[in-house]
Amino acid sequence: MRVAGAVVVIAVLDGGSGDGLARRFAAAGAAGIMVADLHAGVAEDLAAELDRPGCPVVGVCSDIHQPSDVAALVDTAAKHLGPIDLFCIAGPDGERIVSLAELPGHLDPLAELLALVGDAISEVVPPQRRHVDQPQSA
Template sequence: MNLTDRVAVITGGAGGIGAALARRFAAEGAAAVVVADLDAAGARAVAEGVGPVAHAAQLDVTAEEQVRALVADTERRYGRIDLFCANAGVATEAGLDATDADWDRAWRVNVLAHVHSTRAVLPGMLARGQGYLLHTCSAAGVLTAVGDAPYTATKHAAVGLAEWLAITYRDQGIRVSALCPQGVDTPMLAEGLAAGHLGARVIAASGAVLHPDQVADAVIAGLAEERFLILPHPEVANYARRRAEDPDGWQAGLRKLTRRLNP
């Protein structure tokens, strides 16, 4: 997909990767960029920074009726949605001590929100015979988020859903990509490091932490090639191969790293 003259919607657009995508899509010549976020003021600030092609919307991605309303409003305003970026996500930094409420929130934001947006946007895309779904799933969806059981489980589910959609709808003109970055300089990572969370420290110790703009660069390249897995950190592909070829050795390495960081 080339972004020129496209209409894109981005959830979780008030900061981090979502804000970087909004800026980059506009720079690539998008006709319209809808910046949606629970943080209405943050979404407005990003949209104002992007310029006249951007429109801000407040959105709770866990409320399906709000997602449907956003899709309907965007289609009325611009006639179509070419690219829907289900980018909102949450972490818990908890293991088995995560409460049922933690699990429920992670499931609703990291997985069900992707279901809600796809249900809402897919009919219009299928009617036109084309459309693109970009789901932010995290490297945790193909590896493991040490220190965060709900995040790991739900991001694996998000990758599984994206793959199912790609298999089911590609022959009907729908393209699907799963964006799986590792460490990115976002508020989520900064807060985790400040709190001393194990998962954040593992990410910081494991290699490069990218700027959100670098992730946006990878997204543009991945969309152009219509790749299913978009990996801003190329090493994630190597990690995934090692994990598949030698799961016991892979787990032993992570345990060793965990012991070093959290004796």
């Protein structure tokens, strides 16, 4: 995975942290980073701390469980940083990085990204933390 020169979006799930990922990407030479956190002010504060010439960092409050929020992240990142190269999910129990270069060119990029985001969320949130009100199969 090439990080130098890449535009990276880091979406933080409740209980996760984008701090370590953002610092690693900035140190590795990312061209721009967007951090999206569910809690207001968290991503914005991190962005203010890490923002520098050559690697602008944008922080937004967003819930990536909502397809409309993912679409807004893609649009905002493209507007401020350029096309996204890496989309990352940071959850309470792990991280998942998706390279957008792996998306098939003939599919709707947003639809494919939404599917990958859903898969990434399921990888970083352990089964016991998913909705417990769903009945178990016998």
